[in-house]
Amino acid sequence: MKKGLLSVAAVAALALVAGVSAPVQAADKTLKIELISKGETHQFWQAVKKGAQDQAAKMNAEINFVGPAAETMIDKQLEMLDTAIAKKPDAIGYAALGTTQSLPKLKAAHAAGIPVYMFDTAASCTGGVPKLGPKSDCALGVAYTNSTAAGSLAADKMAALLGNKGKVLVVGHSQTNQTGIDRANGFTNRIKSKYKGIKLLTVQYAEGGDALKAQEIVSAALVANKDLAGIYGTNEGVSIGAGQAFKAAKLKNGAVKLIGFDSGKQQMANIKSGLQTGAITQSPMGIGAKTVEALVNYVRNKTVPKNLIDTGFYYYDKSNIAKPEIAGNLYE
Amino acid sequence: MSDVAKKATQSEDSNKVMAFVRREIGRVTAIASLVVIFAFFTIMRPVFASWANVSGGILMSTTVIGLLAIGVTFVIITGGIDLSVGTMMALVAVITGKTVMAMNLNVWQGILFGMVVGTILGAVNGILITVLRLPPFIATLATMKGAQGLALIVSDLKPILFTTDVKGWDAIAQGNIIPNFPNAVFILLLAAVVASIILNKTVLGRYTFAIGSNTEATKLSGVKVDRWLVAIYALCGLFVGLAAVVMTSRLGSAQPDLGLGYELEAIAAVIIGGTSLLGGKGTISGTIIGALIMSVLINGLRILELQQEWQYVVVGIVILLAVYGDNVRRRRAGESTH
Numbered sequence: 001m002k003k004g005l006l007s008v009a010a011v012a013a014l015a016l017v018a019g020v021s022a023p024v025q026a027a028d029k030t031l032k033i034e035l036i037s038k039g040e041t042h043q044f045w046q047a048v049k050k051g052a053q054d055q056a057a058k059m060n061a062e063i064n065f066v067g068p069a070a071e072t073m074i075d076k077q078l079e080m081l082d083t084a085i086a087k088k089p090d091a092i093g094y095a096a097l098g099t100t101q102s103l104p105k106l107k108a109a110h111a112a113g114i115p116v117y118m119f120d121t122a123a124s125c126t127g128g129v130p131k132l133g134p135k136s137d138c139a140l141g142v143a144y145t146n147s148t149a150a151g152s153l154a155a156d157k158m159a160a161l162l163g164n165k166g167k168v169l170v171v172g173h174s175q176t177n178q179t180g181i182d183r184a185n186g187f188t189n190r191i192k193s194k195y196k197g198i199k200l201l202t203v204q205y206a207e208g209g210d211a212l213k214a215q216e217i218v219s220a221a222l223v224a225n226k227d228l229a230g231i232y233g234t235n236e237g238v239s240i241g242a243g244q245a246f247k248a249a250k251l252k253n254g255a256v257k258l259i260g261f262d263s264g265k266q267q268m269a270n271i272k273s274g275l276q277t278g279a280i281t282q283s284p285m286g287i288g289a290k291t292v293e294a295l296v297n298y299v300r301n302k303t304v305p306k307n308l309i310d311t312g313f314y315y316y317d318k319s320n321i322a323k324p325e326i327a328g329n330l331y332e
Numbered sequence: 333m334s335d336v337a338k339k340a341t342q343s344e345d346s347n348k349v350m351a352f353v354r355r356e357i358g359r360v361t362a363i364a365s366l367v368v369i370f371a372f373f374t375i376m377r378p379v380f381a382s383w384a385n386v387s388g389g390i391l392m393s394t395t396v397i398g399l400l401a402i403g404v405t406f407v408i409i410t411g412g413i414d415l416s417v418g419t420m421m422a423l424v425a426v427i428t429g430k431t432v433m434a435m436n437l438n439v440w441q442g443i444l445f446g447m448v449v450g451t452i453l454g455a456v457n458g459i460l461i462t463v464l465r466l467p468p469f470i471a472t473l474a475t476m477k478g479a480q481g482l483a484l485i486v487s488d489l490k491p492i493l494f495t496t497d498v499k500g501w502d503a504i505a506q507g508n509i510i511p512n513f514p515n516a517v518f519i520l521l522l523a524a525v526v527a528s529i530i531l532n533k534t535v536l537g538r539y540t541f542a543i544g545s546n547t548e549a550t551k552l553s554g555v556k557v558d559r560w561l562v563a564i565y566a567l568c569g570l571f572v573g574l575a576a577v578v579m580t581s582r583l584g585s586a587q588p589d590l591g592l593g594y595e596l597e598a599i600a601a602v603i604i605g606g607t608s609l610l611g612g613k614g615t616i617s618g619t620i621i622g623a624l625i626m627s628v629l630i631n632g633l634r635i636l637e638l639q640q641e642w643q644y645v646v647v648g649i650v651i652l653l654a655v656y657g658d659n660v661r662r663r664r665a666g667e668s669t670h
Contacts, residue, residue, distance in 0.1 A: 039589070040484060040489055042589075043489070043490055043491075045489075046489055046490070069480055069481075069484060069589060069592070070589050070592060175640060175641070201637060202637040202638075202639060203640075204634060204637075204640060205640045207640075208589075210590055211583050211585075211587050211590060212396065212579060212582065212583060212587075212590060215582065215583065216389070216392075216393045216630075216631070216634075217634055219388050219389050219392065219393075220385070220389050220631050220634040220635050221634070223379060223382065223384050223385040223388070223389055223635065224377065224379055224380075224385075224634075224635040224637075237587065237590075240491075240583065240584075240585065240587075241583070244582060244583055244584055247502065247506065247584070248388055248392065248506050248514075248582075249384075249388060264490075264491065265490075265491070265493050266491060266493050266584065266585050269493065332490070
């Protein structure tokens, strides 16, 4: 305490001597950062928020984390982006739901001199990720999980589980948001190019990750395809719904392999009990933390962040669910 | 007095008969559509008609929307609307989930609790409409948003897991009191029978129709319309509460963001079933048939593996056809159309 006071005094004295108090004040100022996520409910976003909050506390910044109630509400999210810009914060973090609709708004933020770093999902900026940076009127960059690669990893695991043969159904959680599209396409493209023994059924969607709809889709698929061997669900809600459909159909554990996405209490319980085979997890806390870190460093120190920060992903199942490198990224 | 009175009774009688005939025609049309759609999918994929699909696929998928639609039927017959049933269901689900877990309630207590909470929330709608004189559309739009937010707040944004902690919660929907017949479907049928009796054999049902046919006349005849309206919205809430219980049992958890949009599916089922949005007319059996048409259609399209975007289009077209067909029939019968 005493030491802290002393050093503050020393810095103040130094500043007085140098006659430049302004930069010191700027460094001390608590930065206000608006983070606009794609949702609030799914625990994934709560983990992103937690990562962002922890990082913000370390770096003397304050975050305001908002998101629409459901991932289908593009309009609602665009309004939130408008509100955030109007508040003139020091920086904005944005997870794009409206990948094209948000472009004019990002331009407006750029014009107002508010730096934007995207997280989880990038908007369709002109020229894509390579053109991002301080000069871009879209954003500085994006911190995200490479969802296509994550989907491909799920495909590799599925093919290994099935010995490269059998019927597989993909149940997506969105046909319109880029993460949803990439997770599904990453899987299907990998299967088509590398695992020719596997037959893919038409991709079905439980829009918004609606667990009840996912359950109904999987129930119908189990009836229509007695030889269904595997299911890949692209988010938490879909994975829960698929597991419940297995239960309702009284399937033996493991009779149909189920690879899900993300974590959450119920999905983790299903993996531990054997109802679900495994899942891909991202590093949600890492996404939140790296977004805040990039923005604070840019505003305070003018350090230009990388235009792409890959925050990583892992496959986990019963055997490694408790290992620290996995468990740290799972959330109940 | 005698002549006028006699005439009045006579025309009342013939009106009753006419109304009955019209109702029946409506239901026959709806059943016919259901049969045609069912036959079509059976020809395309015979497995569609297997009991596994009919019970576990079609009927099971009708349970949540069907229960919501039963509740909404009462409200629509009064000439009102309830847009809040979807998110209210989510709110009831999370409140029930939290309470069952915190107080260690057993399955029966949990079911009862969910229905009571639903009834109270429904009564709130009724009170907003009658005491604050808000149009039902606005009042329930407000509670729809309010319930959506509260569901997120109460749940602390996390799904509430039942199965591992409450023994038998998943049996509410997925158990089989009758062999090979999911309990959730049994609950839906039971609810439909009870609702039908309430609508057709009780004072509450009579006033439901009376308010929808002519609110002013009902008021003038000394009926305390406001009180009955609160009761009707509360009754709607009771079925919403039951839907919430069935939903949580089907999922093994209460999902706080699941429900928005379900109100429109429920309303669509009611309208397809021949209930008039203008009020005064409607049946529970029609609503059940309407809900079945929707789930048969969606299940069939999934089994045919039609691409999702085309599934939406087909569902839209069928709703249009169903309601248009009903309108044509009503116009021919000289009735008002919605």
